[in-house]
Amino acid sequence: MLQTRHFQQNALLGLLPEKELEHLLPHLEEVSLTLGQSLSESGRHMSHVYFPLDAIVSLLCVMENGDSTEIAVVGHEGLVGVSQFMGGETTLTSAIVQSAGQAYRLKSHLLKREFDRAGTMQRLLLRYTQALLTQMAQTAVCNRHHSLDQQLCRWLLLSLDRLPGNELIMTQELIANMLGVRREGVTESAGKLQKAGLISYNRGHITVLDRQGLEDRVCECYAGVKNEYDRLLKYPAVTVAC
Amino acid sequence: MISISHAINTNRLLADLPSAEQAALAACCEVVPLAFGEVLYQPTDTVTYAYFPINSFVSNIVILNNDSRLEVTMAGLEGMLGIALVLGFNKAPLLAVVQGAGVALRIPASQFQALLPTSPALHQRLMRYLYIVMNQLANSAACIHFHRIEERLARWLLMTQDRAQSDHLQLTHEFLAMMLGVRRAGITLAALALQQRGLISYHRGDIIILDRSGLVAAACQCYTQDCALYANAMATP
Numbered sequence: 001m002l003q004t005r006h007f008q009q010n011a012l013l014g015l016l017p018e019k020e021l022e023h024l025l026p027h028l029e030e031v032s033l034t035l036g037q038s039l040s041e042s043g044r045h046m047s048h049v050y051f052p053l054d055a056i057v058s059l060l061c062v063m064e065n066g067d068s069t070e071i072a073v074v075g076h077e078g079l080v081g082v083s084q085f086m087g088g089e090t091t092l093t094s095a096i097v098q099s100a101g102q103a104y105r106l107k108s109h110l111l112k113r114e115f116d117r118a119g120t121m122q123r124l125l126l127r128y129t130q131a132l133l134t135q136m137a138q139t140a141v142c143n144r145h146h147s148l149d150q151q152l153c154r155w156l157l158l159s160l161d162r163l164p165g166n167e168l169i170m171t172q173e174l175i176a177n178m179l180g181v182r183r184e185g186v187t188e189s190a191g192k193l194q195k196a197g198l199i200s201y202n203r204g205h206i207t208v209l210d211r212q213g214l215e216d217r218v219c220e221c222y223a224g225v226k227n228e229y230d231r232l233l234k235y236p237a238v239t240v241a242c
Numbered sequence: 243m244i245s246i247s248h249a250i251n252t253n254r255l256l257a258d259l260p261s262a263e264q265a266a267l268a269a270c271c272e273v274v275p276l277a278f279g280e281v282l283y284q285p286t287d288t289v290t291y292a293y294f295p296i297n298s299f300v301s302n303i304v305i306l307n308n309d310s311r312l313e314v315t316m317a318g319l320e321g322m323l324g325i326a327l328v329l330g331f332n333k334a335p336l337l338a339v340v341q342g343a344g345v346a347l348r349i350p351a352s353q354f355q356a357l358l359p360t361s362p363a364l365h366q367r368l369m370r371y372l373y374i375v376m377n378q379l380a381n382s383a384a385c386i387h388f389h390r391i392e393e394r395l396a397r398w399l400l401m402t403q404d405r406a407q408s409d410h411l412q413l414t415h416e417f418l419a420m421m422l423g424v425r426r427a428g429i430t431l432a433a434l435a436l437q438q439r440g441l442i443s444y445h446r447g448d449i450i451i452l453d454r455s456g457l458v459a460a461a462c463q464c465y466t467q468d469c470a471l472y473a474n475a476m477a478t479p
Binding site for chain 1: 314325
């Protein structure tokens with residue numbers, strides 16, 4: 001019972017009916033993910049997919065010259081490795097752990113097998129993909145049209161929603177890589193938020209002090225993405241296949 | 243207007259399907275004309291039809307509250323519109339606007355969704371297409387962020403040429419600015435630069451592509467990367 005509850009920390013596993021979860025249980029392996037760890041690299045085959053529990057993983061698009069920008073963030077609501085069930089051999093995005101924590105991993109071919117059973121897992125993964133696509137499209141437009149201050153607020157709020165507490169352990173350099181900007185830009189934006197009393201930043205520890213304040217400053221992209229995920233998780237997943 | 247069977251054999255997602263699946267599809271679809279500027283879906287609209295373009299093409303656009311717009315993906319004969327239906331939803335997330343007039347195959351949403359469980363080859367092709375769209379979207383996010391307008395304009399013209407299957411495109415600066423999420427002045431300078439290099443000719447909304455391989459060289463890597471992604475994903479057994 002305790003073990004089942006643990007699995008349920010991940011929303012996708014938590015929404016599976018017991019019968020389908022039983023198929024997976026023997027194959028799920030709990031792993032600790034460390035800050036900065038790479039789970040997949042562009043162009044490489046992914047041997048495992050990951051269901052984060054309290055870890056947060058950033059999906060990045062890395063250009064040929066090494067410039068990178070985050071396109072989506074995955075936490076306890078999702079799965080790292082959706083391309084595996086679509087039949088894509090490799091992935092074009094890199095997955096980097098942006099907040100250390102626990103996750104379950106599963107061999108990629110076993111995920112594909114579960115998906116092909118055309119049960120609840122398939123419906124959940126497809127719905128999750130819809131939320132992920134929305135996040136990617138919104139991130140693209142946010143990067144183009146919104147200020148770095150607003151993007152940083154969006155990024156902090158999306159991270160906060162996936163964390164058990166209100167503290168994020170993170171370097172400014174990593175944030176700069178995520179947002180595809182120079183470190184100086186992040187320093188300046190974070191300084192403004194700190195001065196306004198919304199966050200405190202000290203040696204790689206960011207503590208969110210005033211969540212409402214961040215929500216007041218953030219662009220519409222945060223709510224757009226959040227609503228899509230809320231809709232996904234509220235959706236009754238356990239419906240009888242017709 | 244072209245026949246349904248010709249249309250099915252032209253759209254690249256449908257062309258190689260087993261004949262039984264093509265027949266099931268043919269029984270519930272029709273060939274419809276799509277006019278320039280026609281809106282197929284408004285965000286949050288209920289998706290009533292899936293479309294498989296034949297010689298038309300459609301832009302998927304994000305709209306912000308202040309009405310700023312940005313194209314994030316494009317679909318022509320290599321793709322489809324209404325992917326939300328494949329994902330089990332019936333709400334459109336983005337604005338879908340016809341950019342290139344032509345025809346498309348149209349299937350009512352409920353019939354399309356009913357086809358999926360009984361058409362394994364179609365389902366598999368759509369999963370591959372989903373993989374392609376997801377990676378193109380990821381790549382676009384980075385391209386929009388890092389690449390110069392001139393490179394992005396060259397890429398965009400090539401993508402459009404592939405789908406329009408014509409060297410002659412009718413596009414205003416205003417329209418291009420909206421698609422690429424930049425100011426009109428930026429488009430003017432970029433188009434002028436491409437014209438001066440002899441790659442395109444541009445006159446009052448008429449663009450003629452003069453040197454395709456030159457344009458490929460002028461575009462960011464994203465164009466050839468997208469083409470390779472599509473070819474590889476669709477070729478994988």
